[in-house]
Structure formats: C-alpha cells, structure tokens
Amino acid sequence: MTTQLSRATHPDLPSFPERMIQFGEGNFMRAFVDWQLQQMNNQGLFNGSAVLVQPIEQGLSHLLAQQDNLYTVFLNGILNQQTVNDSEIITSVSRVINPYSQYEDYLALAENDELEFITSNTTEAGIAYNPDDRLSDAPPKSFPAKLTALLHKRFQLGKKGFVIIPCELIDRNGEKLHQIVKQYAQEWQLGDDFLQWLEAENTFCCSLVDRIVPGYPRDKAKELEAEIGYKDNVMVTAEPFLLWVIEGPEWISERLPFTKAGLNVVVTNDMTPYREQKVHILNGPHTAMVPLALLAGLETVEDVMNDDCFSSFVKQLMEDELIPMLNLPKEALHTYAEAVQERFKNPFIRHELTSISLNSISKFKTRLLPVLLRYQQENAELPKLMTLSFAALLLSYRGDRLERQDSPEVLAIFDQAWSNPASFISSILKEESLWGQDLSKVPHLSETLESNLAQLEELGSRVALQKLV
Template structure:
C-alpha cells in the first residue's frame, strides 16, 4: 500500500513557519497542530509549525518519510452524535533533531515569522539540570535548549516570543520561566538579556484537555484500508478539546484560535479551570474506578451505561462537585455534560484498572480538596465521596482487587489491615497518606466503617444506591 506523502495531497500549499513546537508526539500533533490546521483552513493564520524533537530518539525519521504529513482520526461522541472522521494534517513544515541538527535549531532564532513557542516534553520535561551549559550541543533539558534559542534571538536584536507550554504540571509557564532565568544566571548571560526575557517575551501558563489514544495498533490495517494509504504516524483522538491559556487577551491577535471557533479560553487566572478539570473530569474517574471495579465493571463506558452507577455519577457531579467550584453554575453544568459524553465514548475502551493506578495520590489531588470544602461548607459528609473513600480502603486490602501503587503505600495498608477493628482509624489518621488527619473530620470514621461493612455484606451496588 502507498505510504502517505505529498503525492497523495495535490496542490499542497506551503505555509510560512510561525510556531516552534517542542515535541512531536501524538498529543501535540492531535492537539496543537490540529488547531493550526483548523485556523489555516479558515484563512485565519497562514502558518505552520517547525517541530523540535526534544530527545535524541523520536519520530523525525517517520515523519520525514511522509513529508511531515499524517492523519488525525477523531473518534467519539459530540453533542449526542458519533464522530468518526479522518483528516490529513499539513500544518507541520519540518522536524529538527537538535542532537544532529544543532546549527539548524539555533538558526530558528533568525526567522522573523516565528512568534509562538509551544511545548509538551512530558511532565518531567520542564526540569533543571545543573550540568547543562551554553556550550553544549545540545544541552540535555528542554528549558536549557530554550534558553539557548532565546539568547540567540536576543543577540540578533529581534522581538521575543509568546511561550505556551502544555506540559501537565501546575503553573507550567511560571516553572519554565523560572528555570530559564536560572540558566541565564548560571551562564552569566547578563542583565540586559534578563531584561529582554522579562519584557519582550510572554510566558503563559496553560491547561490542555483532549484524550489522545495515539496510534491504533490493533486496528491500523482497518484504517489503511479505509484511507487507501499507509500512515505510520496516524493518531487517534477524541473530538472534545479545550485549551485554557493564562495570559493577556492580546495573544489571540497573533494566535487567533478563538476566532476559528476552537474551544480556547484566555484568562487572567486559570485556577478555576484547572480545578474544573481536576475535580469534574479526573475526580469522577477516580471515584468510579474504585467502586465500579468492586461491582465487576471494567470500563468507563460500562459504568455510564449501568443505570445504578450512572445515577451515582450524576449525583456526585450535581450534589458534591459542581457546588464547590468557583465558576458559574451554568458553565459547570455544560462542562459536566461534556465530560459524561466523553465517558460514553464507544471508541475509547478506557479501562478502570488503568485509572486506578496510584489511587491514593489521585484521591488526594482530585477529590480530597472538594471533600474538605464540602465538609466546611455544608457541615456534613459528602455521601458519594465518602463511599469512594470506604471502597478505597477496602480495595487496598488486596483480596477483592489487586492494588497498583507505591510499595510503601501498599505496605502501609497491609499493616493496617492486620487489625480489621482499627484499620479505618489507622488509615484515616495517617497524615503521610492524606496530608492531614482525616479522623478529625466529624463522623467520618463511623460512616466509613458503616460503608465498608455494607460493601462486605451487600456489595458496591447496594452502597451506591444508598447514596
């Protein structure tokens, strides 16, 4: 079968390079580059991305073999309709591997059309490596590579960039800027360069959301038969996407994502939107994964199609999560309905066992802040989250579900379960697990004991019905 190349895309128009993109993985190609394509199709951007491979081994060779073309397949539900579409992406101009093309990388600093820098180098990518130096070709870390590029830009007397990292860490733009400034100090790049960094560049924090399963290994041949060509870097993604960018509204002049009708929010404070995602998307995932597995369910879609568990999820959203988030209720209700639709994605096959990895830390990050706020606000226990907490403690006993977590955490639960009479007090009182003593919450110990007893005698389905 013919490989996807420019021969398959007639009259391909080359767009000027306007974006530097660190990261050539599935997510960035199905998220940022897909959005560039949508803007270009509407005549709003007229630009492409030049992609920098952040580590030595990557997808450059595969993309080069396809003239940097690839297919995005959107699969899922949107506004009640099944979406199953494919589109060839033409928004990547080329891929640079700085480990073999260091000079080509540095020369990006001279291109006046380049205005925007985006990145996704994994959560570990925005990190400081003391060993990195200005003389390295290239330095190891992404922030060090970026500092070199910015310094080259400064030396040429050119304007700075709008810099929008997409790594999934809190305050990613602030953290990236902090490390770049540290390298500027370490490498003695001078006060004038630091001033240029501060005044001529805009570092934005951002929050990204789109589920991108990636290359469809199990069904690749079916796709090839449907497309009529082979695409070794084809990427599947859900239709839903949102990009929250914390920064000035003026960045949309250079980067007109909103004008293209894309679900992009520019705000002075992204905190409520981060809470919205963590608590309204990730939180229900964590709660359902604990309880539904005890009831014998195995996927998110199965949970949402189960009448009892659907009522539990609806109640968790309506009664406990939405009232605790500082955004307009109407906006949160719309987002919650979008999340439920995403949970029903028939293409995703999202396994609860995968969501349940490291459940304790996920409960702490995704549910415990809302739990505490609910208790403080309502002076009562949130029934749905309390049931999930009880199920968590029972599941870590290991006889009903095999927990997947840090060995020290599993050892803590094993030790506590040696005395079933005191296990609830022991676990809830463990500050190392929760960051606080949960036994101090009025009535929580007693309710968790009742819920565990009901789980043991009647099962998870009966417990969630009581919620």
C-alpha cells in the first residue's frame, strides 16, 4: 500500500518562515506562485513560505493538512523545443487558514513582522464589493473586505504594510482591489489615519499571470503515484511555460528575486500590452471553445486541437476576429497565437474543459465581450464565431445539458430568464449585473443570438460550427 505524502515520510524536507499571505489554495496558485517561491528557495534567494487563506468556506485546507501542506507539482510539455517531464515536492506552503472557522488565527497574521507580501487568486468574481460586509463580521464574505479587516488590524498594531499583488484575471486588478479596500475603510469609518497608512505603507500592484494549470490529474493519478512512490491527494499538473507581469516599482525585483532565479517574471511600469495579448489570445479562445466543445461531447483542450473542425475554429477565431481588434504589432500577435496553439496541443497534460468553465459568465465578460463589441463598432457587423460561442454559452447556462459552475446569484438570474424561453434572449442581454451594460442595445445581437440558439438546438454545435469555419 502506498503511503501518503507527509513530513513523516519525507523528514528531510526543509521548512521556511512565513513571508507571504496568499488568498487562494487552489491548483493555479499552488502551481504558479508557490512553485516560484520553491524555485527561489531552492537557490537560497528567498527563504520564505506562504501561509494560504481559503477564500470560501469549502476548500482544500483539510486535504493539505493531511499531507503537512506538502504536495507535488508535475511539469509536462515542450519548452524551448525541449520536452519537460519533471516532478517536485513543494515545501513553500506553511499552512492553510480557513477564516470561516479560524478567524482569530487569520487576524493574528497581522502580528507577524516577517510577512511582507500578499498575493491572491479568488477567481474573476473575487475582487468585488459586497455592501453587506461589516468589520464586525467573522469573517466578512468578500475577499476585499477580509483584506481590509486584516490591514486595519496591521495598522492598529503600528506595523509596516504589505506589497499586494493580486493575480485575478481582471483588468487593473491591483487598482480595483485598492479602490474597494478604500471604499470599505470609508464606509466602516476606520479613520483618516488608517487611510493615510494604507496609501503610504502599502503597495498595490496590478499583475498578469500566464501558465496553463489543468490541476489534479484524475486520469493518471494512480500511475503518477506509482512513479513517485507515495500517495498525493492534491498533486497538480502544469505546463512548463510561465509568465508573470507585475506593474509596480523596480525595487520589487530585489525583494522578490524571481528573475535572479531564472523565472520569466517581468516588473514593468505598464503591463497593458502584455495583458491585452494574453487575455484575448490565450484566455479568449479558451473561453470561446468551452461551451461549443462541451455541447459536442469533447472533454479536453487537446481534444479540441485534435479535432479538425474545432481546431479550425480556434485558428480562425484568433486570426479573423481577435488579432485584428488588438492595437499591438500584428507580427508579434501572430507569433504569440501560434505559440498558444502549440501550448493548447500539449499532449502531456489533460486540461479539462469543465475546469475552464468555472464562472464562465465573468470570464466571457472579461475575455471576449470587449473584443466582440469593438468588432461590431468597427465593422458594423458581429463576429460570427464569437457570437456563436456566446449563444452556446447562454444555452449551456440553461442547466439541462451541461453542469453549470457559477455563483448562486448568476445561476438565479439565468433560471429566471430561462423560465420564459420566448423572452430569454431579450431579458438576459438586459442584465447589466452580468455584462456591465445593456447588451440588448447592441445592433443585431439579439436576433443573431436567437438564430444561433435555434441552430444549436436543431443541428448541434458541431454542425452549426461547420457552417462557419
């Protein structure tokens, strides 16, 4: 019988003092931020670990605790034309705090002078204001409110602030987080001194992350455990490619010496070009392919890229609808698009479409909707592939064909709209809480989506797509 990974089975593994608070214990952050901390620790450049805070009540804290917060990252893929197939036990996570059951432990983090960095990935929907949150809540519901409570405690103790680097995939994530924290500070009447400390002692950075992390390899777990010689319930698979763009002061490179460790991290004063390229050409096609491919019975990104119809869809979407709308050098965009398609074809990792489908509505709003609207304004017509994908997304949120993974609030809006199929399109497009605007005013969008929905229902997503590619 294979023994479970723990410090008892691996007594020689090092431990490091806590230097980072990380909101989010999911697959991505453990294979991205914590993996990078590990690489710096391996070279004696950081000497620190992250204490993870579970953003929602149900999470992985118990599974990680069973393994003394150790887990394995498997890197599989092609990097610089070389095949990478590595595994490593990550020792850069100290513990996981669930603030819903350990709120005092969470607030006690403010007392630790060695903690100087805060990172987060609470999904695109995580950096949001919740008017019901109060300082007296234990804990407040939203991530920004939890952060405000912790920062206020830190201020009360007369201690230095933090470098705060959110990784959520929304535009200007650091600025938005900073803005909501200030809003809570004012509404909770925390005082001018706290607001001044917030500005003077803390550095909020915008950032952009790029690494495909399929997560737990369910189909290969037994095989991998036989290979490494121990059981690991929270192992993570990831591609070897990695990019982290941090918009902030140059001194961050000294305090977080990623580049000295040979990691592909860029500290810049303007991350805009990096963000547009990545969000629209890597994340955009991911989001576009998911509802169409799932409705066609495909399961993984590799399935999509090995399917002539769907791989043509991805290529055409990039070349005809996405790249022309981006104000960046076209040659560089085409080169990046080709590299992304190669990454999508990675035969070593199983990137399930259902894992990408989490919170698809906020992802569509961020990754595809701005390009769809720009295309319509510039060309006086709708982008055909993107609009068909939008229709498939709306159909998938009916809930009778595919499992929906979204917040109860979003699902309630869709259930209400779908309760009257005849008026579904008009009512859902008017939901500004979903789209940030009234989409029923976009010329020809309602009738095109109605037509696309009818085709998807009658013909299926594959045949509907074949008519366009």
